[in-house]
Amino acid sequence: MTTETGGMEAFYAVVSNVSDFIWGGQWNGETVLVLPPMVVLLLGVGAWIMIGLRFYPILKLGEAFAGLFKKDKDGKGEISPFAALSTALSGQVGTGNLAGVATALTLGGPGALFWMWITALFGMALAFAEGSLAIRYREQRADGTFQGGPMNYIRRGLGKKWTWLAVLFCVGTLFSSIATGNMIQANSVSVSITGMTGVPTWAAGLLVALAVFIVIIGGIKSIGSVAEKVVPFMAVAYLLMALLALILNLEDLPASFALIFNSAFNGMAATGGFLGASVMMAIRAGVARGLFSNEAGQGSTPMAHAVAKTDDPARQGRFAMMGTFIDTIVICTMTGLVLLTVQGAFPAGGGTVEHVWNSDLRGFEMTLAAFNTAFPTLLFGSTSIGGFVASIALIMFVFTTLLTWSYYGERAATYLFGQKIAIPWRLLWVVMIFVGALQEVDFVWRMGDIANATMAFPNLIALAVLSGVVFALAKGHRNAGRDHD
Template identity: 45%
Template sequence: MEELTNVVAAINSVVWGVPMLIMILGVGLFLMVGLGFMPILKLPTGFKLLWKGRSSNSDGDITPFNALMTSLSATIGTGNIAGVATAIALGGPGALFWMWCTALVGMATKYSEAVCAVTYREKDGNGNYVGGPMYYIKNGLSKKWAWLGTLFAIFGSVAGFGIGNGVQANSVADALDSSFGISPMVTGIVLMILVGAVLVGGIKRISDVAGKLVPLMALFYIAAGLGVMITHASAIPDAYALILSSAFTPVAAQGGFAGAAVWAAIRFGVARGVFSNEAGLGSAPIAHAAAKTKNPVKQGLVAMLGTFIDTIIVCSITGFAIILSGEWTSGATGAALTSQAFGSTFSMGNVIVAIALAIFAFTTILGWSFYCEKCVQYLFGIKAIKPFRIIWVLAVPVGAMSSLNFIWLLADTLNAMMAIPNLIALVLLSPVVFKLTRDYFSGKDITIKD
């Protein structure tokens, strides 16, 4: 087992190393430039479409709004609380700046993913729309690339059980145990029942729950974070200055902070940013492919908001709370650091973080269940859906009560490997994305005909 762990750890250091981070940022920048910086310039348009997309009569299974909420249910998770804290604890305040950079170019990546997902989606044997990297590789590229789609589906179906199930359940169990003394076994059983009740209804039930729960949980957490920022309002200019200076100059050791080089700020900022918003990993377009729309560009404009909301808003709230409170020098890391930051401002701060973490992780289990299910369905057909859902539900209490060091390492590695076939496909399909975008904004009809 130790040898296997060492092998996976070695692979992990490569797939989350310099080449991968350059690849993710490079493809995002290439798409952003090719789109003429449209994702940034048309951000208000995206929010207008999101508001209008609460209902839709177009072909599809869920509304454009709920498609984004389903995507956000998977992306707004432990990465927004524990991931940001880890990035700052290891890379210093400058890591937050590099998370912002990752998010800005990631908006172009997420936009392109959704455009391709709607353009190349198809209907399965149950009459439901399915799509994502495996489908836009299969339907958008020549047959010689088909193996890439299969590879993505294999990585996604395995990674989901760790990163989208076991790790999330474990995070909920740990948070509720440390804050309220609730047994991990009890948490695991309750989570299993709740997840099972939602999964029975498929994507429509998942999207309905996400459409109600995600906005509420995000607003709750943002409000608490703004409370921390308001309390330390006079220090905000200095915090901005510290973030910017730390992004380009080494941070000396102080308090419990061990110090960090610029490279550490870049590496942990980019890696945790990608882990949080998932731009480039290829997971979110699986949800957007099910949207009730025939216009891929409109869904792309809605999809790119996921990266903006996840990183520019929610992750920034966490980052500023940690920096403004001064807890980033305490030596703590992960969710414990975020809990200390909120706890130093509110007497119930640790409870707020525990509740937020529990809800974030629960919705992540739901969102990733759909991603993983579609990967399994691509590999084995619709007959695999029911067995998958049973196994997924049963895996929840196991994750809540187990030590997940190896599972986390394996899932984190496979999660990064999902990006490789997806990024290759996005580059090869970029001419299609650019053309559809130009046509849409020039007033041409680009609706997809079934």
């Protein structure tokens, strides 16, 4: 083994240990904390805000959907509230909904899906807080455009003495945007394109990079315009295909639900390719993958909601919480149920197993195998119509995620270095898509877990401190809270 190889392996080991500690309370495979730091912080702040709101996000969910297409005639902003929701969703709905759910089941078993639901329910409270604060503390620049997000509600809502926290959030956002918003997405989409067309991975990465550049060069209005057209269409198409897969395997659905709840509270013995064997593994995998998927509490989506044409913080907060519900409770659940319900012959330990989640397959390969098995009619080679729709959905979801996260990273970069960094950032973004397409998937996912935590930590602190303002905004007090300009 060369010194260079040994150095890289040591680096990978450190990354793995840091990720395990943040999300699992483990170091070198040994449990050092019973309750992992990010699990405590994420669920703790989410529960605090949910209780303080008196379960407003759940009670007002119907009202949020009912107001989806109502216009705020007097609202200021750059894009419609629906376009802002679509833009936020385009960042939320990505590889986490297809490949991330599979990874959660591999690491934590079927119980991980239950803990994804719990994360999403508390996440709806966090999302409401983020969306409402984004409107309350956003700023209008000299050129008439708007900007907002955690860096704004930290500085304007908490005061200058908290500037360090806004800077920490921006640094975390740059880290997270490159790792989770770029490299993980690019890796998944390049594998999918290569699997469908046979083109080399580098060529797939180059193609995606060019397509993204064409859109992001036009800024948030261009991104919002594409997102509100692509995201709803692909989400509906994917959900219909998943629903049909479940209907075809309806008799196995009750057993799948029983498996989810049993695994969530009792754990499962590892068999086949399944790695997780404890309740803590299910919690860790469910919360980590849940955050990666819906981004509630991470601080990314309020940057999109901040530019919505509305002057009502609570209304945009309801849009924000609706995004979390759609992403995890609807789309991730459908993916998870397909993975648990569809039966076939899947590779595991030199033999085969009956269920794909218990196989040696990983990530999107697992999801693709499930959809291919559910729809045996061939379309292209060994890919069924279900597998084809899943592949196209992944490509389009990841494409729009790459668009939105370029904006999130740009917002952090311009906050730290000024508007002059915008174009260089967009060019760097395109280059990193190509780089990410060529990376090892396991390492990239580990880096993504660390990146999410570095971004979520300062945002969750701000949400907890500003929770009183959130409670007042929910009651209709649009100017609640103090401005520290």
